[in-house]
Amino acid sequence: MELFTQDPGAFFRAFWVTIQLTLFSALWAVVIGTALAAMRLSPVPVLNWLGTGYVNIVRNTPLTLIILFTSLGLYTSLGVELADSSSPTFLVDNNFRLAVLGLSIYTASFVCETLRSGVNTIPLGQAEAARSLGFTFSQNLRLVLLPQAFRATIIPMGSVLIALTKNTTIASVIGVAEASLLMSEWVENSSALLLIGGLFAAGFVALTLPLGLLFGWMGKRMAVAR
Numbered sequence: 001m002e003l004f005t006q007d008p009g010a011f012f013r014a015f016w017v018t019i020q021l022t023l024f025s026a027l028w029a030v031v032i033g034t035a036l037a038a039m040r041l042s043p044v045p046v047l048n049w050l051g052t053g054y055v056n057i058v059r060n061t062p063l064t065l066i067i068l069f070t071s072l073g074l075y076t077s078l079g080v081e082l083a084d085s086s087s088p089t090f091l092v093d094n095n096f097r098l099a100v101l102g103l104s105i106y107t108a109s110f111v112c113e114t115l116r117s118g119v120n121t122i123p124l125g126q127a128e129a130a131r132s133l134g135f136t137f138s139q140n141l142r143l144v145l146l147p148q149a150f151r152a153t154i155i156p157m158g159s160v161l162i163a164l165t166k167n168t169t170i171a172s173v174i175g176v177a178e179a180s181l182l183m184s185e186w187v188e189n190s191s192a193l194l195l196i197g198g199l200f201a202a203g204f205v206a207l208t209l210p211l212g213l214l215f216g217w218m219g220k221r222m223a224v225a226r
Contacts (some may be wrong), residue, residue: 014182021099021168021176022207026161027105033111037149038141040116051112059109063138063170067102071174074098082208091175099171107164114156138139158215162208179203 039051058066074080075098082101083093122145130140150157167182183200187193 014179018179022165024100029107032108036112037115055109064089070098070102099176110160112154118153155219
């Protein structure tokens, strides 16, 4: 393919951006999602309502709208900047971080529900035993419930990560130079649509298939015995 042979580095650079988007977004999504799961499991009604409201609203909002809001709402309208404005790469860095923010906010709702389902698989007697030993809610959650929930939800978490990898394509709507943006540029400048589509599809399969196999192996190896 002529476009690929002219600049093969562009293909790998675009997928490197996709990988970076996935990794940073996954990290923040786990942090936010864990906090949300704690809120949803909290005995404090206000925290429970806030966590439930966040999950229900964000999970049912299209990701494209969330990404556009981070760019048009936070940056364009409110002037929120996530990069050094004096940097020559300010726009690229700012758009990348806004995309990470949007992807993290969206994916966190799925991480939260995955963890909550994992907590629900833990026998109630374990939480009651921890309370009888004088554990506070936070100690119970940190020492008893969440460690088991993470182990019980390794495979579902893998599915969330795979979905996040594919969702990074939405970042192209605010100009992040990831794989789908490069694909659209190549499609506009070439007639080999099937070949280009097949090349980028193979790239995403190369990213997601090993993830599925890895999380499947980890899930079986680290499963909690019941």
